[in-house]
Amino acid sequence: MEKIKFELSEKFSPIKLPDNLGFGKFFTNHVFEMDYTPEKGWHNPTIKTLENLIMHPATMFLHYGQGIFEGLKAFKTDAGDVVIFRAEKHIERLNNSARRICIPEVDPRFMLQALTELVSIEKDWIPTKHGESLYIRPFIFGSDPFLGVKPSSNYKLLIVLSPVGAYYPEGFKPVKILAQDDYVRAVRKGLGACKTPANYAASLLASEEARKKEFTQVLWLDGIEQKYIEEVGTMNIFIVFKNEIATPKLNGSILPGVTRDSVIQILKDWNMNVTERLISIDEVVTEYKAGNLVGVFGTGTAAIISSVGLLNYKGLEMELNHGEPGELDLKLFEELTSIHYGKIEDKHHWLTHVSTKEVEV
Numbered sequence: 001m002e003k004i005k006f007e008l009s010e011k012f013s014p015i016k017l018p019d020n021l022g023f024g025k026f027f028t029n030h031v032f033e034m035d036y037t038p039e040k041g042w043h044n045p046t047i048k049t050l051e052n053l054i055m056h057p058a059t060m061f062l063h064y065g066q067g068i069f070e071g072l073k074a075f076k077t078d079a080g081d082v083v084i085f086r087a088e089k090h091i092e093r094l095n096n097s098a099r100r101i102c103i104p105e106v107d108p109r110f111m112l113q114a115l116t117e118l119v120s121i122e123k124d125w126i127p128t129k130h131g132e133s134l135y136i137r138p139f140i141f142g143s144d145p146f147l148g149v150k151p152s153s154n155y156k157l158l159i160v161l162s163p164v165g166a167y168y169p170e171g172f173k174p175v176k177i178l179a180q181d182d183y184v185r186a187v188r189k190g191l192g193a194c195k196t197p198a199n200y201a202a203s204l205l206a207s208e209e210a211r212k213k214e215f216t217q218v219l220w221l222d223g224i225e226q227k228y229i230e231e232v233g234t235m236n237i238f239i240v241f242k243n244e245i246a247t248p249k250l251n252g253s254i255l256p257g258v259t260r261d262s263v264i265q266i267l268k269d270w271n272m273n274v275t276e277r278l279i280s281i282d283e284v285v286t287e288y289k290a291g292n293l294v295g296v297f298g299t300g301t302a303a304i305i306s307s308v309g310l311l312n313y314k315g316l317e318m319e320l321n322h323g324e325p326g327e328l329d330l331k332l333f334e335e336l337t338s339i340h341y342g343k344i345e346d347k348h349h350w351l352t353h354v355s356t357k358e359v360e361v
């Protein structure tokens, strides 16, 4: 692979950011960009000033949705180091998504270098308050100007960076969720396990309808029978029963979350009984009625852990933990953020340390 070219802007220092960063509203000055052609493969890797893309109106992605993305985070640790959480795992998933929708894969080692170089250049943008981080959004899309359904021949890969605050500005407040059986997000053998915009498009109407009824998120049931629990909003889901912490097993329609994987590992480290299996919504209702449902939480890079305070299924309102965040949810959030900020040992080698020496350009 070629060396990354640097076309850095003069305006190096971050703009003054507000106290409440929100999520995905601000972007750093630079992006990573590279191109794919059948002749040259991935080439022309460049870190340059963020600017608008210029595209032909017939760009295939705009019409047929051949695109994928990732979402991961960089943190400034308490000691001042810059780290990226589980970068290799996210790159592996990017390539899994790529294969599913006929996008050419990237060299994982080169991709890791691209991520670390870009984050290193923009290190002064990493916010440092608890809960804050630099969100990293790599994405790839088919760029041929052509109106016809087939895989694009040419592609573009970009990485943009966004300094973000805590995902839920109200803090660790449990959310209300509505189990959805009028719409499905994904079906087995479809695109559910692929991080692609289509899955989000499929989710919008259900989310809007839930929001109108004052729910924060939708609980997605399986695409065939609407019987088994799959995900919550754009997060994976864990159900805390009295003697078991269960999460739906990956069946092809569930996105294999990196946070999900981290939480399973941490629970195993704590010698807790964590299982990956089919969980029907009826089982959840039965266990709730029997007093065996301790809590429900979601996992994802953006929110990390999100407690569920209320679950509605066909009008039955199940209040969990009196609407308060669960003890386990808080403990997992604390553990993950302690790893992010270097407060405890990174025993599974989840952090990639980013060199922060000044780059020569």
Ligand SMILES: *Cc1c(COP(=O)(O)O)cnc(C)c1O
Binding pocket: 071, 195, 199, 231, 233, 234, 235, 236, 255, 256, 257, 258, 259, 260, 299, 300, 301, 302
């Ligand atoms: C990205 C995503 C998740 C969470 O994955 P993480 O790797 O933990 O961020 C869960 N569900 C969906 C649908 C997603 O797109």
